[in-house]
Amino acid sequence: MLQRESISIFDMLKIGIGPSSSHTLGPWRAAERWISELRKDGLFDAVVTIRANVYGSLSLTGKGHATDYAIILGLLGTDPEIIPIEDINTMVQEVKNTHILIFGGEKKLNFNPDEDIVFHKKFLPFHANGLKFQAVLESGKKISKTYYSIGGGFVVVEERKNAKKKDIAFSTFPYPIENGKELLEACSKASKNISEIVLANERSLRSDQEIDYQIKRVWNTMLECMYTGCHTEGKLPGGLNVKRRAFEMHSKLMGDLPYANPEEWLQSIRQTEVKFRQILQWVSCFALSVNEVNASLGRVVTAPTNGSAGVIPAVLMYYMVIENHAGNFEHIKQFLLVAGEIGSIFKKGATISAAMGGCQAEIGVSSAMAAGALTELLGGTPEQVLMAAEIAMEHHLGLTCDPIGGLVQIPCIERNSMGAIKAINATELALGSDPSEAKVPLDKVVQTMWETAKDMSSKYKETSEGGLAVGVFLSDC
Known part of the structure; x- marks a missing residue:
């Protein structure tokens, strides 16, 4: 499991929202990361529908760990370090009641959490906490990205088996x-x-x-x-x-x-x-x-x-x-x-x-x-x-x-x-x-x-x- 990483103390001591770093903060950050990558790839404006699929441990204890709340808040583009605590329930309930989500804080999408956040009992091979985001673009093309919440708020993607290992900033x-x-x-x-x-x-x-x-x-x-x-x-x-x-x-x-x-x-x-x-x-x-x-x-x-x-x-x-x-x-x-x-x-x-x-x-x-x-x-x-x-x-x-x-x-x-x-x-x-x-x-x-x-x-x-x-x-x- 050894990783040649330069890990800062601020990677180990993150500010976030409870109750779980792997089941709440991790999915929240994964949603933020997905939005950022969509923007980087020039795809954000073309998104018309989105869905989140949750797997393994992330799914089995997801409701109790507020994983669904975290996904919604992440997709809304909020930051767990600064969001007013008193606003969390109000923001989530609004999405649940209206079935409208302001994607990335900018784009209005139809989104029903009961249908568009899907909890799967099966485990993905790479890690017990798997999370896949899916989107349909204006062209009809379907895209997806899978992330893994590996604990402590750390989020990674699975590397290709033949990918060259890097000493990350070591x-x-x-x-x-x-x-x-x-x-x-x-x-x-x-x-x-x-x-x-x-x-x-x-x-x-x-x-x-x-x-x-x-x-x-x-x-x-x-x-x-x-x-x-x-x-x-x-x-x-x-x-x-x-x-x-x-x-x-x-x-x-x-x-x-x-x-x-x-x-x-x-x-x-x-x-x-x-x-x-x-x-x-x-x-x-x-x-x-x-x-x-x-x-x-x-x-x-x-x-x-x-x-x-x-x-x-x-x-x-x-x-x-x-x-x-x-x-x-x-x-x-x-x-x-x-x-x-x-x-x-x-x-x-x-x-x-x-x-x-x-x-x-x-x-x-x-x-x-x-x-x-x-x-x-x-x-x-x-x-x-x-x-x-x-x-x-x-x-x-x-x-x-x-x-x-x-x-x-x-x-x-x-x-x-x-x-x-x-x-x-x-x-x-x-x-x-x-x-x-x-x-x-x-x-x-x-x-x-x-x-x-x-x-x-x-x-x-x-x-x-x-x-x-x-x-x-x-x-x-």
């Missing part, structure tokens, strides 16, 4: 890295820590000002997401009637401390009680808050996916409010640089798609990312950083993806809490250990994760055909 990085071994070698030769190596690579793509701007956008989105989740009560949409828990947890933990915005909120949390039990509760509250927002079509940061979006912000908040009250933007930047790099190693060597690898590919990877990042912030060596990432993943190996009702709610939301706690514990284990005595290197656990993913039954790969998804009846929820 030569642009001063420190081209495919795996943990190469990352440690780069750190050793340059006498730099991991975040410094990653920052040097990012500088080959954009200026320091652009890097800082993008990192601030990512962090502000995370902070706003946690703030929103902690201040929103009620039940989540989708039919399971899952109660939002972050609101009550936050209210009990926060007490009467005053604040008026997310930044003041962060400062106020630093004044709260920090006994061991409260630490566990705060970390869980942060993680739950994010994924409750995600489950309600809110804006989150894929880290590396939407289903695992709560782990990294929860662990970063743990550092900011528990470990270091003087934590600032430079610490946030350092954390996200390391987290992004570890995530890219898993993407290159295995997968970050639950449809390909089960939940080990989402919560497991996010926990590894958070553990490694926290370890460097707490003074760990590059070797200890990778050790922490390995420990976190080792104890997520084989984790299935079996969402009840095809919704990113049960067990997905709680798993973010567990992934965050495991990440913190993995950090402490690594910081108290001698990496030279470690028996399992990070690259070996990445390889093992991929082998486990290939051995795992498709029932446990985001299809809702096994595990809790069939063991718990919807009527019981």
Whole structure:
């Protein structure tokens, strides 16, 4: 599964709409990409009808993951990073009610989502998440394009078997890295820590000002997401009637401390009680808050996916409010640089798609990312950083993806809490250990994760055909 890619941290940490990076953000981006390619080929103006065909895991849990919403919004030409959240349902319902879609935000087409978005149970050979767009042109000619949502909002097309493999921008990085071994070698030769190596690579793509701007956008989105989740009560949409828990947890933990915005909120949390039990509760509250927002079509940061979006912000908040009250933007930047790099190693060597690898590919990877990042912030060596990432993943190996009702709610939301706690514990284990005595290197656990993913039954790969998804009846929820 190895890919020689220069993956930016901003590829691993994308801003998007919930509930799923592979089933929501990916199809949304695929629709945008199709429109862009039609325009490039001079075909956009000639389109008279369109249809979307959804396959495999993307189909089996598509309705619960709002895949149909994502396709409609993508075909409308909206951007998930900036669309007002409050407009989403209104825009989708208008298309459903009128059967009219403003294609690419410009061209009025007849479009009935119930008939023109077709969910097929069969799987396409290339990837479990297949999506084919079809169009009929004014001339009567039929055209189509197939995309694959491979996790984390990444969208690809299938390469021809005899196509020449390319090193995608690999030569642009001063420190081209495919795996943990190469990352440690780069750190050793340059006498730099991991975040410094990653920052040097990012500088080959954009200026320091652009890097800082993008990192601030990512962090502000995370902070706003946690703030929103902690201040929103009620039940989540989708039919399971899952109660939002972050609101009550936050209210009990926060007490009467005053604040008026997310930044003041962060400062106020630093004044709260920090006994061991409260630490566990705060970390869980942060993680739950994010994924409750995600489950309600809110804006989150894929880290590396939407289903695992709560782990990294929860662990970063743990550092900011528990470990270091003087934590600032430079610490946030350092954390996200390391987290992004570890995530890219898993993407290159295995997968970050639950449809390909089960939940080990989402919560497991996010926990590894958070553990490694926290370890460097707490003074760990590059070797200890990778050790922490390995420990976190080792104890997520084989984790299935079996969402009840095809919704990113049960067990997905709680798993973010567990992934965050495991990440913190993995950090402490690594910081108290001698990496030279470690028996399992990070690259070996990445390889093992991929082998486990290939051995795992498709029932446990985001299809809702096994595990809790069939063991718990919807009527019981």
